[in-house]
Amino acid sequence: MEATLSKPQTQTKNRTIRRVAVLGSGIMGSRIAAHFANIGVEVLLLDIVPSALNAAEEAKKLTLQSPAVRNRIVNDAWQAMLKASPASLYSTKFAERVKLGNFDDNLKDIATYDWVIEAVVERLDIKRSVYERVEQFRKPGTLITTNTSGIPMHLLAEGRSDDFRKHFCGTHFFNPPRYLRLLEIIPGPDTDQTVIGFLMKYGDLYLGKTTVLCKDTPGFIANRLGIQALIQTIRIAEDMGLTVEEVDKLTGPVVGRPKSGTFRLSDVVGLDTTVNVANNLVKMPHDESRDSFQLPGSVQKLMENKWLGDKTGQGFYKKTKDETGKTLILALNLNTFDYQPSQKVKFATLESTKAIDSLKKRFPVLLAGKDKAGEFYRRTFADGFRYATYRIPEVSDELYRIDAAITTGFGWQMGLFETWDAIGVRKGVELIEAQGQKPAQWVYDMLDAGFDSFYKVENGVRKYYDIPAKGYKTIPGTESFIILENLSNNVVWKNAGATLYDLGDGILNLEFHTKMNTFGAEVIEGINKSIAIAEKDFRGLVIGNESTEAFSAGANLAMLFMFAIEQEFDEINLMISQFQQTMMRARYSSIPVVGAPHSLALGGGCELNLHVDRVVAHSETYMGLVEVGVGLIPAGGGTKEMAARASDLYQTGDPELNILQNAFMNIATAKVSTSAQEAREMNYLLPSAQIVLNRSRLIAEAKQVAVELAENGYVQPKQRNDIKVQGKTGIALFKAGVAAMRMGRYISDHDVKIADKLAYVICGGDLSSPQTVTEQYLLDLEREAFLSLTGEKKTLERIQSLLSGGKPLRN
Incomplete structure (x- = not known):
């Protein structure tokens, strides 16, 4: 099996x-x-x-x-x-x-x-x-x-x-x-x-x-806390006169929650599902806040109208089309119950946090806001904090279980007690008291005993405050996890875009922390420096991080765009060359390098994992070489590597061009895997790659693989000179297919130009017959093709479109 x-x-x-x-x-x-x-x-x-x-x-x-x-x-x-x-x-x-x-x-x-x-x-x-x-x-x-x-x-x-x-x-x-x-x-x-x-x-x-x-209590943990928060958020929004769009903006990624926010989430889940749970919970005899599950007026009216969300075609939002056929998103006016075009949302408090990347550092600023957003946050968080304290020991004896359930069940990045820690426990108590409420007595007892946080880290191990023991205990089951956030005392080296940690047992871990973990000069320096340090004083390197968004979304296009606009082609050539050399350094170091991709691993993020010695991937890894979307081809060794992997699959009598065509089409269509398993089927992950289902175990598993490679006598590999390429035969086949797609109007003229250059590189150039070539030969072809495309106006338009609006342009 x-x-x-x-x-x-x-x-x-x-x-x-x-x-x-x-x-x-x-x-x-x-x-x-x-x-x-x-x-x-x-x-x-x-x-x-x-x-x-x-x-x-x-x-x-x-x-x-x-x-x-x-x-x-x-x-x-x-x-x-x-x-x-x-x-x-x-x-x-x-x-x-x-x-x-x-x-x-x-x-x-x-x-x-x-x-x-x-x-x-x-x-x-x-x-x-x-x-x-x-x-x-x-x-x-x-x-x-x-x-x-x-x-x-x-x-x-x-x-x-x-x-x-x-x-x-x-x-x-x-x-x-x-x-x-x-x-x-x-x-x-x-x-x-x-x-x-x-x-x-x-x-x-x-x-x-x-x-x-969980204990056998109504709603267990996640639904009990999550539905209470959702209903109270809607009630407070009605009371404050906030719009549907405003609340979803306030309760989305800015506070570390899914972009669906509150109302959009309700539409996706189905309002009837939320109401059924709430109606059961409002009957609880032992909950001091059971009235908070009473349905707000807007929810009652939506139920009467049978506007249940996506399943009925309308709820808090409604999707429709204008006279030109363009899709419009309408939002419900909670006062008139009419649908209106969805409006952009702006709050001074949100603007003040745009430059704060750290979620923990963002919360104190959000809760101190002087506008409606600040008031909304103070009311909702105070209520959520208070309610959570009274659920102990009813739904759980330990506070960490409440945070674990709410974060993993509703997709929050931080639980209620973790968020409370971020603003300070005493400040949280003051916040609750300012709303005319009080938390449970155990919180006051904890503070009086000199404990001022719900969690703390000791020797790299995260601990929680245990109420009966009146002290801190290790969170059970996490002993085998490696959590980089807890290793601040184990930093070996760092720069503005990367941090190198000592994981113990002679293994290092390089973490990126640029926006979307994109590759810029700091990350390239980090990879090279990490390998050099590992080769000198350690025995292996893991490249992994704990971002919820991306392992890496690829290259930092802003610098490339600036050079291309200024026609600084020597600078671009140097940039590509350095990137290629860095990928080859990851492949041909004297110590094993293990990649630990997850979520998005695109462009350069994919290329890095094509070159490391071994990959330990999270099951939810969405991997692909997507450079065509910005008018380029993979030039960090990605095209070279897929040509090499196709070559490795060739067996006597095989239709070799069919195998190579799969690699060509994956790159030409910028296809991204929908899972690590599909990445394996696309040959982005080799059969030797391990797939880990529990994200919390990813770095620990990757470290173990690095240890095993080192202990089994890792030998530095030699650069390849045996890559079989197809030459003119392959180029002609691929160009014919591209021309047919153009005739069918599936692609643009610029797509044709990019695909032709990709075909030239992946087939090894204008060779008269199939033959073997070196890695460096293919890297040079990659670099030349990439460089020529940066001089194309339509490529610059694609890059600019992505940088300004985040949407690919098909010009």
Whole structure:
């Protein structure tokens, strides 16, 4: 069985997971099934049998006994999942790992499965009826878990056998399961502790999740805190007269949250989902703030109108077209309930933080704002801080679990207690008191005892304040993580764009911290300096960072654009040459260099990972050579390397031009992988690359690979002189294909010019027949082609468009 894991077995002590059955193929069930397929597990996905034929089935004269009818619900759900964007599978090939069926014909098959996950509709009676049927076929000892978002475990487990109850608990995934990292584990009253331990470890190691142990309380942790924050934000916005667009701007990336903000997020999730959770939580008898779950007026009116968001075509926003066919985004006016063209948002407080890259440093400025934005932040954060303090020990005994759940479940960069630390605990208390409220008593007790932060770092280890112990404890499960932010005392060297850390065991880590981690002079210096230091005093180097946006979005185009406008071609030539030499330095150093890409690894970020000795990639790595989008070709060794990798794939009798054409088309169309697995299929990642599902483990895994390479007797490689290129034959084929695309008006004249130069380089130039060449020969061709394209007016227009608006120009 093919595995995408860095450790390709899915076994923890005394239990192995080879086969998983998912009951219920709705949005969550089908996507949970897909994610298990991603990690190499065989999956059985089941749903109910239809009670009546549809029109298409009647036309085909099918009956309720026809297999196509009996599996219609599960088949339709699975096809909808396959077509949905973003994709739930790392590769479409992995769909083969999922078998579809129905409860009536196939539920008996769960007897051979290791784990049964129930994901049917959120109704206690329906879930209980499913469990009753499951008990007829489930073998003793099999895990049985529910994906409920709020129904208590003790109610679900009522009436079940002892063995069922012992192996039953909640495993609450967040949608979409592939992308959101939270997995809440909720024990029932009789759940065996070994089952909980297994699931906590399995979710972390194999599913790539942050597993958070929750108590069996309403909404568990993430929904309890997250929905409260969302409802209160809407209520405060109404009270302050803020617009939908203003709130989404204030609650987006500026505070380290998704760009969807508050209202757009509600539209995406579906207002009915939020309302259902809120209506359940407002009934809680023991929550001092349960009234905060009462629906604000705008939400009630949207529900009455059935304007639920994307699923109904309108909610807080509505997408429409003008008379020219151009798409318009309209925003709801919360006072008149009319839709109006979405407006740009400006606040003085936001303007004052534009130059502050550090999120931690941004919060004190935001909360001190003198305008409406500042008031909004003071009211919402004060309420969020206060509410979180009272949830301990109700939903969790430890404050770090609350932060872990809210960050990984809702995509926040910092949790509530982490944010509170950023402004200072005492200032946070003053903020709450200024709103006429008070936090829970334990916060005052903590401050009185001389503890003035919820978290602290000691010897590179992050610790949290433990309330019963009245002191700090290490966050369990993080001992094996390497978190660069915690290694401020281990800095070996740094400049304005990069920092070199000592990870221990003779291994260094180079971290970029330019905007989007782009490659400029400081980063190039950092790579060369790091390799030199490692060669002298260490035994290996990892290149990785903890950015949430990008491993690296490629070259810093601003400097290139300036030189090109001034026609400083000698400077451009020198810049390209230095970049190529740096990539080759990463390839041909005397110590192993390991890349640890994640999220965006584009252009130069991709090229660096093409040249290192080994890659340890996060499963969500979006890799590609995208230079064509700005009118250029890859010239940091990217074109050379893809020619070399194609050459390495050639076998006697192979259609070599077909193999090379795949590489050519990936570059010519600026294709970016949608996962690390797809990057492997595109040959950007070699078979030797490891794919890690848990982002928190990425640098630690990369360090281990560097250690292993060093201890296994790493030998400095020699530059290649055996790259087979196709010469004129390949150029002619590729040019013909490009000409056909131009005739079909798929590409512009300038695209043709770029593609022709790419064909010339990747085929090794104007050679009369296929032959072998050196790496340096191809690098020189790259540099010449790149240099000539920087003199093209249309290339400069593309670069300028990207620098000014962030959108590619197809001129």
